[in-house]
Structures are given as C-alpha cells and as structure tokens.
Amino acid sequence: MRSRRGSPVIWHALLLGIVLALAACTGAASSETAPPPAAQPAAPEAQASPTASPAAAQAAAPPATFSGQEAYRHVEHLAQRIGSRPTGTPAEQAAADYIAARLAGYGYRTEQQPFEFQDYEERSASVEVLAPAGEVIPSNALFFSPGGAVSAGVVEAGIGRPEDFPSGGLAGQLALVERGAISFRDKVANAARAGAAGIIVYNNADGPFRGSLGQLAGIPAVGIAREDGLRLLRLLSRGPAQVRLEVDAGQRTVRSRNVVARVGDRCRVLIGGHYDSVPEGPGANDNASGTAVTLELARVLAPQAREQELCFVAFGGEELGLWGSRRFVEALSPEDKSYLKAMINLDMVGVGDRWRVSGSESLRELLTQSAAGLGVSVQVLQSGQRTGGGSDHASFLQAGIAAAFIHRQEDPNYHTAEDKADFVDPQALETAGRLAVELIGQLKVPLLSPGDHH
Numbered sequence: 001m002r003s004r005r006g007s008p009v010i011w012h013a014l015l016l017g018i019v020l021a022l023a024a025c026t027g028a029a030s031s032e033t034a035p036p037p038a039a040q041p042a043a044p045e046a047q048a049s050p051t052a053s054p055a056a057a058q059a060a061a062p063p064a065t066f067s068g069q070e071a072y073r074h075v076e077h078l079a080q081r082i083g084s085r086p087t088g089t090p091a092e093q094a095a096a097d098y099i100a101a102r103l104a105g106y107g108y109r110t111e112q113q114p115f116e117f118q119d120y121e122e123r124s125a126s127v128e129v130l131a132p133a134g135e136v137i138p139s140n141a142l143f144f145s146p147g148g149a150v151s152a153g154v155v156e157a158g159i160g161r162p163e164d165f166p167s168g169g170l171a172g173q174l175a176l177v178e179r180g181a182i183s184f185r186d187k188v189a190n191a192a193r194a195g196a197a198g199i200i201v202y203n204n205a206d207g208p209f210r211g212s213l214g215q216l217a218g219i220p221a222v223g224i225a226r227e228d229g230l231r232l233l234r235l236l237s238r239g240p241a242q243v244r245l246e247v248d249a250g251q252r253t254v255r256s257r258n259v260v261a262r263v264g265d266r267c268r269v270l271i272g273g274h275y276d277s278v279p280e281g282p283g284a285n286d287n288a289s290g291t292a293v294t295l296e297l298a299r300v301l302a303p304q305a306r307e308q309e310l311c312f313v314a315f316g317g318e319e320l321g322l323w324g325s326r327r328f329v330e331a332l333s334p335e336d337k338s339y340l341k342a343m344i345n346l347d348m349v350g351v352g353d354r355w356r357v358s359g360s361e362s363l364r365e366l367l368t369q370s371a372a373g374l375g376v377s378v379q380v381l382q383s384g385q386r387t388g389g390g391s392d393h394a395s396f397l398q399a400g401i402a403a404a405f406i407h408r409q410e411d412p413n414y415h416t417a418e419d420k421a422d423f424v425d426p427q428a429l430e431t432a433g434r435l436a437v438e439l440i441g442q443l444k445v446p447l448l449s450p451g452d453h454h
C-alpha cells in the first residue's frame with residue numbers, strides 16, 4: 001500500500017524535486033547491450049522498412065501518412081489488452097515487448113535498455129504518546145525515512161541546528177524540532193549526530209505536511225501538524241513525556257527498461273514518450289497516447305529514418321521519477337549528446353481541448369510555425385513557466401540537450417482508474433502526429449544554433 005498517492009498534485013511536484021535531487025546519487029547498471037526480445041511477433045501493419053534504400057521505399061509505396069486510427073489501436077492494445085503498466089511489473093514488460101515488436105516490424109533495429117533504481121515506499125507511520133497520558137498523533141513519515149520503532153523520552157531541539165540540541169546529547173531519545181530554516185535532511189542528520197534514535201518534525205504553518213530527506217536517512221523521521229507539535233511542547237514544559245514512534249518503510253529495487261529503435265548508429269532527432277503508467281489506472285492518455293503516436297510516427301517516418309537519423313524511444317519508469325529518460329541520457333556518450341539535435345516528448349496527447357508546447361526556445365519557435373502551418377492552435381509556454389507536469393523531456397533539458405514537450409490540457413481522469421482508451425480521441429492523436437511530422441520536417445535543415453537550449 002502506498003500512502004504516497006494521497007494528494008497527487010503536490011505529491012508529484014515533490015517527487016520531481018526528490019528525483020532531481022537524487023539525480024547524482026544512484027549508480028545502477030544501465031546499458032544498451034541487451035539483445036532484442038527473442039520471438040517478436042510480426043507486426044501486421046508493418047510497412048516501409050527503413051532498411052530498404054529511401055528511394056526504393058518511396059518508389060515501392062506512396063509515403064505513409066500519419067493515421068490517428070492506427071495510433072488509437074496501439075492505445076487500445078496498451079491500455080485495454082495489457083492495462084495498467086506500473087513500473088517494474090510484468091505488465092510494463094509486456095508493453096515493452098509489444099512496442100519492441102512493432103518497431104522491429106517497421107524495420108528498425110530495436111533494443112531494450114534495462115535499468116534499475118531504488119524506490120522508496122512508505123507503508124505506515126505512527127506517533128503515540130504513552131505517558132503522561134495515552135494519545136495517538138497523526139503523522140507522515142518523511143520521504144526516505146528508514147523503517148523502525150522507538151519508544152523513548154522526547155527532547156525539544158529548536159529547529160534542529162547542531163546548537164539546538166542539548167550539549168549532553170540525546171542518548172537514544174526522540175528529538176522534537178520545528179520545520180523551517182534548514183533542510184529536513186540536515187535536521188535529521190543533526191539529530192542523529194546528537195544521538196537521537198528518532199525525530200519528530202512539527203509544521204511551521206497550520207496543518208500537516210509532507211517532506212523529503214532526499215536520500216535514505218539514518219533514523220526514523222516523521223512530520224506532524226503544528227497543533228500537535230505545540231501540544232507536545234506544552235506537555236514537555238510540564239514534565240517528561242514518553243512517545244512511541246514507528247515507521248514502516250523502506251527501499252525496494254525496481255527493474256525497468258526503455259525500448260529504443262534506430263536504423264543507423266547515430267540519433268540526430270529522438271522522438272518518444274513513456275509507456276509505463278501509475279498503478280491506479282490503465283494509463284490510456286498517460287501515456288499510451290504518446291507511446292502510440294511515437295509508434296505511428298516510427299511507421300510513417302521509416303522511409304526517411306536513415307537519412308534523417310531519426311530514433312524512437314519508449315521510456316519505462318517515468319511515473320516513479322523520470323528514471324528511464326534519465327538513464328537513457330546517462331548512457332549517451334559526449335559525442336551522442338552533441339550529435340542529438342532535438343528530443344521530442346509526447347506525453348498525454350489524447351485527451352483535452354488545448355495543445356500546449358514547452359521546452360527549448362528554438363523548438364518552441366519551430367513548433368509554433370508547424371502549428372500555424374497546420375492551422376492548429378497551441379499555447380506555447382515560455383522558459384521557466386511551469387508545465388504543470390514533469391515528464392521525460394526534463395532529463396534531456398537537464399543534460400543540455402534541446403527538447404520539446406507536446407501535450408494536451410486538461411485531463412480530468414489524470415492518474416485515475418478512469419484514464420481509459422474510450423476517452424482518448426484518435427483525432428487528437430492524429431494532430432499530435434502531424435505536429436511532430438511538421439517539426440521533424442523543419443529540423444531537416446540545421447536550424448539550431450549551438451548552445452541554444454532553453
């Protein structure tokens with residue numbers, strides 16, 4: 001059971017922060033050497049193999065045009081046949097196999113890039129006053145608190161700076177500190193250094209809160225509402241208090257994979273989106289839609305993929321913190337990075353009534369022109385404006401690679417059981433595809449000046 005899904009918006013923003021803070025802290029294996037899955041079913045809709053010479057392909061068949069209906073079939077397969085695709089589950093793997101088979105069917109050299117990471121899981125947290133009088137205080141574990149149970153006296157320690165702890169140390173007692181001024185991580189580290197066996201942080205504003213330690217801490221740490229903190233303080237002013245603090249939480253290793261398709265050795269333009277979903281629902285819009293558009297783009301762009309050095313990617317592990325894209329970027333050599341001129345991220349492109357694009361300035365400009373040419377109205381977010389959603393393009397931007405994010409606003413079923421294929425509009429998929437095709441067409445000429453990223 002994950003209590004972390006309590007308030008999705010705040011929680012995901014928080015998670016993104018954690019994720020970014022953790023970017024340099026883990027070192028699990030990631031490679032592109034994994035062989036493609038053994039038996040790949042033939043793709044019925046395969047055509048226009050990029051391994052044929054572009055001229056031959058063009059002579060043999062009229063250029064394929066992007067079909068929203070064709071893309072919608074992928075949404076049905078991913079969200080209905082397979083269903084919810086939480087990171088690290090067999091369903092996520094089944095989706096990766098499906099995607100790899102489709103891409104291989106279009107003639108691409110396709111591989112699964114495995115990676116692993118540590119995911120934090122909070123199962124429960126409790127604070128109970130044992131004496132002078134029994135009372136249960138509602139609490140949340142701070143994200144990355146270790147599990148553990150401590151029954152001990154409570155000592156007030158200001159805001160948790162080193163000088164706030166009694167000089168004699170805490171000798172296995174619990175520290176009670178106020179939120180604010182320094183990071184949760186520093187408060188916890190200072191408490192542990194002072195000998196505390198656990199720490200309770202009370203809010204510096206009304207109500208409860210959720211906080212994160214950025215990485216696994218040494219002692220159990222929980223947060224409580226300001227009111228409860230002040231009550232504990234009053235209790236302590238009258239005499240000693242005994243409290244039992246218990247956190248059931250810990251890390252688990254999650255294994256996932258990206259699916260990568262290319263024709264030649266290098267990628268000049270990379271098109272993709274994540275294929276995993278949250279556990280709460282089938283993830284039709286988030287993000288079978290972007291995966292489906294990626295697949296359909298791979299099909300129709302196959303004749304020019306070699307010449308244009310187009311690569312396609314479906315990222316795993318996005319919903320637990322952009323892991324797939326981060327690991328993809330980490331695996332790029334400096335040459336790969338400088339060769340890659342643009343990443344186009346498609347995430348949530350099938351529901352809603354407004355298009356929104358964000359990312360690198362150069363790509364935003366090209367997308368504005370593409371949209372105008374197609375008669376599609378798009379809202380363009382300027383640099384620094386929050387997208388209202390973190391997604392895989394961020395991993396590229398962070399590495400200094402130009403990236404564009406194409407998505408649609410607003411999905412009332414975001415991260416719920418109702419994020420179903422029924423609500424995905426094939427016409428929207430088609431528009432997303434046409435926008436991407438236009439943009440890719442504009443990227444044929446080297447328009448991007450070096451260093452022009454944000």
Ligand code: BES
Binds near residue numbers: 013287320348388391
């Ligand atoms: N698809 C969403 C991001 C998104 C939200 C795109 C709204 C377009 C509109 C993505 O899968 C997601 O949920 N991201 C999280 C952060 C991530 C690091 C877990 C988010 O935005 O809160």
Ligand code: ZN
Binds near residue numbers: 274286287318347348
């Ligand atoms: Zn998403």
